[in-house]
Structures are given as C-alpha cells and as structure tokens.
Amino acid sequence: MAKSNKPIVWSLFAGGGMLSAFVTPVLIFITGLAVPLGLMSLDSLSYDRMLVLAQNPIAKIVLFAVIFLPLWHAAHRLLTTLHDLGLPKGRIAMTLCYGAAALGSIAAAVVLLRI
Amino acid sequence: MTEPTLQVEILRYRPETDQDPAFQTYTVPYRDDWVVLDALNHIKDNIDRTLSYRWSCHMAVCGSCGMMINGEPKLSCHAFLRDYYPNKIRVEPLNNFPIERDLVTVTDDFMEKLESVKPYVIPKQERAVDEGPHLQTPAQLNTFKQYTMCINCLLCYAACPQYGLTPDFVGPAALALAHRYNLDTRDAGREQRQEIAASNEGVWDCTFVGECSQVCPKSVDPAAAIQQTKIASTIDWYKALLNPWGKR
Amino acid sequence: MSRKPYLRKMPKSWWLAQRRYTSYMAREMSCVFIGAYSVLIVLGLYRLSQGRAEYGAFLDALQSPPSLVFHAAALVFALIHTVSWFSLAPKAMPLQIGEKKLSGGPVVLAHYAVWVVVSAGVLLVARI
Numbered sequence: 058m059a060k061s062n063k064p065i066v067w068s069l070f071a072g073g074g075m076l077s078a079f080v081t082p083v084l085i086f087i088t089g090l091a092v093p094l095g096l097m098s099l100d101s102l103s104y105d106r107m108l109v110l111a112q113n114p115i116a117k118i119v120l121f122a123v124i125f126l127p128l129w130h131a132a133h134r135l136l137t138t139l140h141d142l143g144l145p146k147g148r149i150a151m152t153l154c155y156g157a158a159a160l161g162s163i164a165a166a167v168v169l170l171r172i
Numbered sequence: 173m174t175e176p177t178l179q180v181e182i183l184r185y186r187p188e189t190d191q192d193p194a195f196q197t198y199t200v201p202y203r204d205d206w207v208v209l210d211a212l213n214h215i216k217d218n219i220d221r222t223l224s225y226r227w228s229c230h231m232a233v234c235g236s237c238g239m240m241i242n243g244e245p246k247l248s249c250h251a252f253l254r255d256y257y258p259n260k261i262r263v264e265p266l267n268n269f270p271i272e273r274d275l276v277t278v279t280d281d282f283m284e285k286l287e288s289v290k291p292y293v294i295p296k297q298e299r300a301v302d303e304g305p306h307l308q309t310p311a312q313l314n315t316f317k318q319y320t321m322c323i324n325c326l327l328c329y330a331a332c333p334q335y336g337l338t339p340d341f342v343g344p345a346a347l348a349l350a351h352r353y354n355l356d357t358r359d360a361g362r363e364q365r366q367e368i369a370a371s372n373e374g375v376w377d378c379t380f381v382g383e384c385s386q387v388c389p390k391s392v393d394p395a396a397a398i399q400q401t402k403i404a405s406t407i408d409w410y411k412a413l414l415n416p417w418g419k420r
Numbered sequence: 421m422s423r424k425p426y427l428r429k430m431p432k433s434w435w436l437a438q439r440r441y442t443s444y445m446a447r448e449m450s451c452v453f454i455g456a457y458s459v460l461i462v463l464g465l466y467r468l469s470q471g472r473a474e475y476g477a478f479l480d481a482l483q484s485p486p487s488l489v490f491h492a493a494a495l496v497f498a499l500i501h502t503v504s505w506f507s508l509a510p511k512a513m514p515l516q517i518g519e520k521k522l523s524g525g526p527v528v529l530a531h532y533a534v535w536v537v538v539s540a541g542v543l544l545v546a547r548i
Contacts, residue, residue, distance in 0.1 A: 063376040064409035078455050078505040078531075081498040083539040085457060086548050088464075089491025093483040101546045102479060104472045111468055119391060120465070124458045131455030131462045137379045138448040140337065143432040156454075172469045187424035243438060270425035278425045311519045318521075333441065336430040380508060381444050396511035403512060 066133050066155070073130025080123060111172045123161040132158035176202040178257055180211050182223065183264040185271045193271060195262075196220075202257055208248040209237055212263070212275075216262050225275035232389055235323030238330065239275055240264040245387045266330035268339075269384035282326055285342050288368050289350035295360025312357045317353030319397060321390040328384035334377050341377035342368060344384035344394035350399035370405040378402070450501035453494035506531040 092096040100106065110116045137153040140146050173321040177199050185193035200211045200221055209227055216223050230249045237248040242262050253261070269277035299306060328344035329335050335343050350369045353364040368374055378398045385395040431437070435445040467478035481487060510524025510530055 061370060061372045061374070061376055061405075063372060064406040064407075067376070068406050068410075071403075071406075074501070074505055078502040079442055079535055080536045080542065081454055081457065082495060082502055083542045085491055085495045085498055086460075087543065089457075089487065089494065093479075093488060093491075097547065099479070101508065104468070104475045107468050107475070111465060118460065120461070123512065124461050127454050128458040131451040131458065134448055134451035135455065138445075138451065141333065141379070141445070141448065146338070161430075161462060164518070165465070166459075168462060168465045168469055185426055187426070188543070193426060253516060267428070268430070270427045272423070272425055309519075313515070314519050315514075315516060333430070333434055336434065359526055379448070381441070382508065383444075385511075386440065393511070396514065399508075399512045400514065 066129070069126065069129035070120060070133040071130075073126035073128070074134075076122065077127040081127060084123070108172070113168065117169045117172075121165055121169055125162045128161045128165075129158045176257075178202040178211070179260040180208075180215070181259055181260055181262045182212075182275070182358075183271075184223075184274050185265075185415075186222070187273060187359045191405075197260075202253055204252075204254045204257075206253045208239070208241055208246075208251045208253065208261060211253060211261075212248060223275075233323060235325035238266050238325045238327050240267055240330065245327040247325060247327070247389050250389055266326055267335070268330050268332070268336040273324060277326075279326060281339065282324070282329060282343065282346070282347055282400065284345045286324070289342065289346050289365050290355060291346070291349040293353060293356060293359045294364065295358060296360035306358045308357055316352045316355035318328075319348050319355070322349060322392050323390060325389065327347055327387045327389065328392075331383035331387040333381055333383070334379055338377050339371075340373045342371075342374050344378075344398065347375060347378075347401060348392055348394035348397040351401055354401075366405065366408070370408070375401045375405065393420055446500055447495075447504045450497040453497040454501065456490075457494055457498075501536065506535070 087097065088102060093101060094101050111120065132154040136150055139150055139154075144150055174398060178201075179197055179199055181195045181197045183193050184190070184196045196314070197213050200214050200219075203210070207230075212223065212225055213226075216225075225237070225248075226237070227249065228234040229236075232250050233245050235247075238245060239248050240246075240257065240263070241248065241251050243264075245266060263275065265271045265277045266276045269279060269281075272278050295306070324345060326345065332341075332344055335341050347369055350365045353359050354365060370376075375398050378395075380395060380399065382395045385393045388394065390420055435441040464475075464478055467474045482491075507526050510527040513527055515522040515527065
C-alpha cells in the first residue's frame with residue numbers, strides 16, 4: 058500500500074483541535090457575547106487597543122496561530138464529516154475543504170502583515 | 173400458573189428461498205438467568221430447527237456469538253433477557269458484514285485484514301531453543317496486555333461507522349492487534365506492520381467515533397490503540413521529512 | 421449449494437440510529453462553528469486594517485441579533501468540542517508507572533486545569 062501523506066493534515070487537525078479546545082470558547086465568549094452584550098467594556102475590543110495588539114510582531118504570530126490551526130482543524134473535520142453524511146470521498150470535496158483553509162490562512166497572513 | 177414468556181424477533185435470511193432478509197417472531201419462555209443465546213438455543217431445539225447462528229463457549233471467550241441485539245452489537249451469551257424483559261428483543265446479524273444465512277455473517281474480509289497486519293511476534297533474530305525463553309518483565313507486559321484480550325468477536329467492526337462507510341478500512345481489532353505486537357519488547361516487526369497500519373486504509377480512515385471501545389466485551393480499547401498509532405505514524409512522517417537520508 | 425451472501429446497505433441517517441452516534445455527529449459539527457469563527461477573526465482584522473470607522477461598523481455588526489445567535493450557538497459547539505477533546509485525551513497518552521497502568525482521570529483533570537488557567541488569563545488580559 059502507498060505511504061500515506063495524511064500525517065500533514067492530521068497533525069494540523071490535532072494541533073488545531075488542541076488549541077481551539079483551550080482558547081476558542083473564551084474567545085467566542087468575549088468577542089461574540091460578553092462585549093456585544095455589555096457584560097464587558099467595549100474598550101476591551103476598542104480600535105486603538107486592537108490596533109496596538111495587531112501591530113505587535115509577537116501578537117501577530119499568536120493571532121495567526123489562533124486563526125490558522127483551528128481553520129485547518131475545521132477543514133479536515135468537515136471533510137470527514139461530509140463523508141460521514143454520505144458524500145463520496147473524492148478530490149472535489151478535498152480540494153474545497155483544504156482549499157478554503159489554505160485561502161483563509163493566506164488571507165489571515167496578508168491582513169496581519171499589512172496592519 | 174402460566175410461565176412468563178418473551179418475544180424474540182429474529183432477522184431471517186435463507187439464501188435459497190429469500191430475496192431479502194425479513195423478521196420472524198418467536199415466543200420463548202422467560203427465565204431471569206437466561207441470556208439471548210439460551211433463547212436462540214431454545215428456539216433451535218424446540219420451535220424451529222432451520223434457524224442458523226454461530227456459538228461455541230457460552231462464556232464470552234470464543235467470540236463467535238456476536239449479534240445486533242436491539243441495534244447494539246453484543247455477544248448473545250453476554251446479554252441477559254432480564255435486561256430487556258418484558259419488552260420484545262430484536263436480534264439481527266452483525267452490522268457491516270454480509271449475511272451468509274440468518275444470524276451467520278461472512279467474516280472473510282476481517283480474516284484477511286487480520287492476517288495482513290502480521291499479528292504475531294516477529295523477532296529481530298530467531299532464538300535457538302537452548303538460548304532459553306525471551307524474558308519480559310510484568311511492567312513490559314502491561315504496556316500491551318489489554319490488547320491481547322481480543323477474541324475477534326467483531327463487535328467493534330459492527331459498531332464502526334467508518335468500516336460501514338469505507339469497507340477497505342483495516343478496522344479496529346486488526347489495528348489494535350498490530351499495536352499490541354508493536355509494543356511487545358520481543359518484537360521487531362513494526363516496520364512491516366506499518367505498511368498496512370500507516371496507510372490511507374489503516375489508521376487514517378478512523379475518525380475516532382470511539383464506538384469500538386464502547387462495545388468491546390473485553391475492554392481492549394481499539395480506539396486508543398489507533399489513536400496512539402496515528403501519533404507514532406505522524407512522528408515517523410516528520411522524522412523522515414527532516415532526515416530524508418536516514419533509515420526509514 | 422451455491423452461496424448468496426446478502427449485504428445490507430448502511431442507511432445515510434446512521435448517525436440518528438443511536439444516541440452515541442448522534443453525539444459524535446454533534447462533536448463533528450463543531451467544526452462548522454470553529455471554522456466560521458476563524459473566518460470571522462480574519463474579517464475583524466481586515467476591518468481593523470481599513471480604519472477606525474470600518475472597524476467600528478464591524479463592532480456594531482457583532483451586536484446584531486443574528487451575530488449574537490451565531491455566537492451563542494458557536495459557544496455551545498465550541499464547548500462540546502472542548503469537553504469531547506479532553507475526554508478522549510487519555511486515549512492518546514497512556515500512562516504507566518512501573519507495572520501499574522494509570523487511569524485517564526488525572527490526564528483529563530490536568531486538561532481542565534490548564535483550560536481554566538488559559539481562559540482566566542485571556543479574560544484578564546481582555547479586561548485590562
């Protein structure tokens with residue numbers, strides 16, 4: 058049997074799964090619920106504060122990791138889930154899922170570098 | 173006083189006459205120390221001699237009486253009527269395997285996969301008899317002992333949706349046994365087994381549903397074995413990438 | 421006698437057939453929200469890069485009812501992901517001291533402990 062290259066995507070899946078298990082709930086809570094509902098001050102996400110954060114080189118790397126890894130985690134899991142739901146395994150589904158993750162990662166990198 | 177009874181609905185398939193399998197209901201006496209296998213034996217001995225099913229030991233050792241009982245893969249010698257009484261019990265052949273006849277399934281696919289992972293000790297060098305036994309400490313034994321408990325009952329294959337969706341998937345029991353020998357200190361055959369275990373049809377078809385471990389009557393935990401194999405195979409892959417000239 | 425093995429087809433709705441399969445599917449579906457949230461962060465950063473007014477519009481959009489509903493659902497699924505991820509972690513890391521195999525409990529607890537610390541840390545930084 059052919060040697061598998063699955064370890065590339067699987068390691069991204071596992072790394073992204075681990076990272077998002079730890080940080081995604083609290084991030085969703087802050088940005089999507091606590092601040093918009095006024096449980097936390099709007100200053101937390103203010104323009105000046107976020108700009109300083111996004112211009113810091115170390116924060117750029119952290120932000121990129123927090124976007125990139127969960128994105129690949131999600132893409133890989135979506136691919137297997139589509140198969141679970143009855144879609145045949147094939148190049149089309151694979152290209153769409155991994156392609157979307159690649160595009161998202163590039164967009165994240167470009168945006169972060171330009172801030 | 174009338175004896176309490178219980179209805180058992182069995183999926184029948186007689187290849188010489190039936191186009192499709194169909195359920196047939198039997199009424200059996202209810203005893204609180206009976207298991208589903210006892211009910212089947214009662215039917216075979218007293219009601220319908222044509223009913224076919226596999227069994228041997230009646231004590232969860234031989235692994236031949238696995239069936240779907242109310243939709244869950246179970247050993248029929250391990251499923252007590254009292255856990256279902258007074259409700260009807262539905263008995264079907266194991267999911268994901270072709271039906272040979274009634275509750276008997278075709279298991280050739282698993283047998284081939286089991287053989288393909290070389291589930292036996294492959295020593296680095298053959299040991300002569302006068303060299304004595306190959307010693308192993310209890311601590312070394314315990315790293316893999318749980319995986320030796322597999323009785324090839326195939327409940328894990330019946331529980332695994334990935335095997336149902338992708339019949340080429342090597343599957344839980346075979347991969348757990350590959351892992352068992354890889355962990356054995358007397359063994360040097362991991363590289364040979366990885367040909368199968370680390371292929372696309374090996375551990376990579378698993379999505380960690382975890383049902384294999386849930387239904388295992390021997391607590392083998394194939395899901396853990398597969399997960400550990402994924403991690404080890406991923407480390408191998410990156411090692412090979414960083415050191416393309418090193419030995420594979 | 422000739423053989424005629426019968427293969428039953430697996431129904432497409434197999435994941436509804438049993439409760440444990442359904443919770444597996446809920447766990448897998450968390451990826452839709454986790455992926456969408458990553459895209460949302462990229463969008464937020466893009467609006468940030470455009471300027472104060474554009475970023476302000478993004479913050480306003482976060483307060484809209486559809487956004488709140490999405491984030492509430494996303495939080496539920498993110499928590500399903502976290503809990504299921506932690507509960508499966510011991511399978512990947514078997515622990516043995518000497519002859520004794522350790523149970524997975526401490527590994528799971530350690531994950532929760534780290535999670536609490538990380539979440540508290542992020543909350544603290546966000547408030548400062």
